[in-house]
Amino acid sequence: MNALDPRAPFVVDIRDLGRRAGAMKDLHLRVVVAEGWGAGTAWVPEAGDLDLTVRLESVVEGVFVSGTARTQIVAECARCLEPVSWEEHSDIQELFVYPPQDTRGHRVTDEGDGSEDSSPSIEDDLIDLEATVRDAVVLGLPIAPLCRIDCPGLCAQCGAPLADDPEHHHEEHDPRWAALTALLADEKHDEDKDN
Numbered sequence: 001m002n003a004l005d006p007r008a009p010f011v012v013d014i015r016d017l018g019r020r021a022g023a024m025k026d027l028h029l030r031v032v033v034a035e036g037w038g039a040g041t042a043w044v045p046e047a048g049d050l051d052l053t054v055r056l057e058s059v060v061e062g063v064f065v066s067g068t069a070r071t072q073i074v075a076e077c078a079r080c081l082e083p084v085s086w087e088e089h090s091d092i093q094e095l096f097v098y099p100p101q102d103t104r105g106h107r108v109t110d111e112g113d114g115s116e117d118s119s120p121s122i123e124d125d126l127i128d129l130e131a132t133v134r135d136a137v138v139l140g141l142p143i144a145p146l147c148r149i150d151c152p153g154l155c156a157q158c159g160a161p162l163a164d165d166p167e168h169h170h171e172e173h174d175p176r177w178a179a180l181t182a183l184l185a186d187e188k189h190d191e192d193k194d195n
Contacts, residue, residue, distance in 0.1 A: 004124070004127075008130075009032065010128055011126050012126065012127050012128075019058060021060050027055075028053050029052040029054075031049070032048070033048045033071070037137060040141070040144070041075050044071050045072070050133070052070075052133060062095055062097040065129065066091075067091075067092050068089055068091060068092065069089075069090045069092055069137055070087060070088070070090075072087055073086055077151055079153030081154070082147050088140060088141070090133075090136040090137045090140045094119070094129075094132040095119045096121065096122050097120070097121050155170075
């Protein structure tokens with residue numbers, strides 16, 4: 001098991017919280033996201049600020065963390081590809097469990113069953129909130145963000161933004177009539193030559 005770095009931006013020291021069930025501590029952190037977090041066409045930009053307001057509550061199994069993460073999201077509209085941004089508020093809830101101990105109170109070094117459903121653990125009175133916060137923020141992002149709900153998108157033929165010109169259209173010819181159109185064009189060309 002890797003030891004947590006107490007100086008890491010998302011690592012919180014819980015020694016002063018104690019192990020008495022019901023003890024609480026409110027915490028406000030302003031963290032710079034070192035690498036961009038994202039999903040699809042929406043993401044938290046690299047070096048973006050994240051405001052984290054959480055409550056740490058001591059429970060029998062460990063420490064229950066609940067609160068809110070607030071950060072600026074940048075994205076591309078899924079229809080017109082224009083840049084769009086907004087402030088995202090993500091709810092956080094996670095139980096960090098105490099590591100297992102033997103009957104004499106010594107820490108057991110067994111890594112557990114390795115299942116993805118297991119709760120994150122407390123390591124040397126430190127908890128790392130990064131994975132919990134990242135999951136809450138990224139899972140809350142829209143798969144197809146829009147600049148506005150009625151965005152008309154781009155022209156399928158030329159790529160022009162339809163919001164700039166609502167009357168934009170192209171003459172469409174039915175390919176089944178192409179041979180007839182060619183005959184009419186030839187006939188018109190012959191008439192012009194005769195005149």
